Amino acid sequence: MSTQTCLIQGCQGRVYAPAGTQSVCRDHFFSFLTWRRRRGPQMFHKYAAMTMEERDTIAAEWQKTVRVEDLPSATPR
Ligand SMILES: [Zn+2]
Numbered sequence: 001m002s003t004q005t006c007l008i009q010g011c012q013g014r015v016y017a018p019a020g021t022q023s024v025c026r027d028h029f030f031s032f033l034t035w036r037r038r039r040g041p042q043m044f045h046k047y048a049a050m051t052m053e054e055r056d057t058i059a060a061e062w063q064k065t066v067r068v069e070d071l072p073s074a075t076p077r
Pocket residue numbers: 006007008011012013024025026027028
């Protein structure tokens with residue numbers, strides 16, 4: 001299909017799962033998952049019931065907390 005990449009800027013990861021209307025790579029998907037879990041079970045369940053547009057808001061909020069250099073896959077060999 002397309003050569004869509006992770007919604008995190010600067011991330012070269014291949015798309016793994018959707019986050020709202022956009023997509024993220026595997027590493028960032030799990031980072032997003034962890035972030036939501038850390039915000040409590042309420043947020044976790046709320047997200048599951050959200051529309052794509054509402055998820056975008058959450059994803060945007062999470063995105064601000066992400067630093068690409070924190071990713072193991074972004075570390076140079
Ligand atoms: Zn990524």
